Amino acid sequence: MFVRSAIVQANGSSFIDDHYHQIINGGQRTTTFFTYLYANCSMGETEFINIKFNFSLHSRFSNILSCDDIAPYRGIRFQPILGNSIFWFIITKNEHADNASFHVGLPPGQKIGLNT
Template sequence: MLIEYLATIQKAYFNDESIENKPPNEEIPAVSVNKTTRSNDYKCSDHPYTIRIVHHTPLIVYIEKFLIPTAVVKCIEERFARFQGNLDLEYLEPLQVVKYTSEQEFKPHYDWFPTDDLVQSSDQRLTTFVTYLYSNCSRGETEFLKIPFHKSGLRFPPISGNSIFWYNVDDQGKGDASTYHAGRPPKDGGLKIGLNTWTRSKKITTKKRKDVM
């Protein structure tokens, strides 16, 4: 359902032109999103953002201005859930904030769980959002090593407020090897702060939410 929705947007805004190898900083029109129908004490206001379908298999979407600094946690969770078709918030893992100072990095890895781990957890990490909350550095990109782009892996520079979204599994629900990615270190004494958000294949109970925090 999500990929059909995004494909419709792609057709409307990109005139069916392939964009798999376009850099993520080209200008495209902002896309309006529907209001959530769930009732909450805090109401999220409509917020325009710009999307770019960068890669189709796995689906990787670059989202400009997806978060703004004044948004509260509830509103942030709502936005992540709404982007994925108004998911129930119980499918989201607790938000995780990470900080990288100069030369710190997250080495290449997968977000999906291998088979042995699935025996214990019984559910999979279906999708990932990486959102840049703050950046004052050179380099420090998120890089997909197995997706070639300009003689290296596909890279996204840390731009405050922008997000990257991707599917961790293929059509059969198995971990997608091409999602192998890394958080490259900031250079020149810089700093970057990010927000990681994962969506599970099953609802996360209160106990499980505490376990994964």
């Protein structure tokens, strides 16, 4: 099965609405790699809303996750770092949307990414 890759772009104050990657009739990829191709921002994270930040677990990844004062009240937020990739499962073993994969691209900043 061939599934197309997609380039996504956010500029300035725009954001990518919260979403799942779609279940496609006739076939579904099971995972996503999202790679930052361009990132000109200090914020503008990709937030996984349903995976709550846990300071004792996630703070060791402060070089790639946002670990600021609001982190305990949000989902985990991956910093937009050029060349970095995020990997996640998009469906469960029963082929339903995985709730942990619900995510949003936050403002501000310019960023371009590749979903494969």
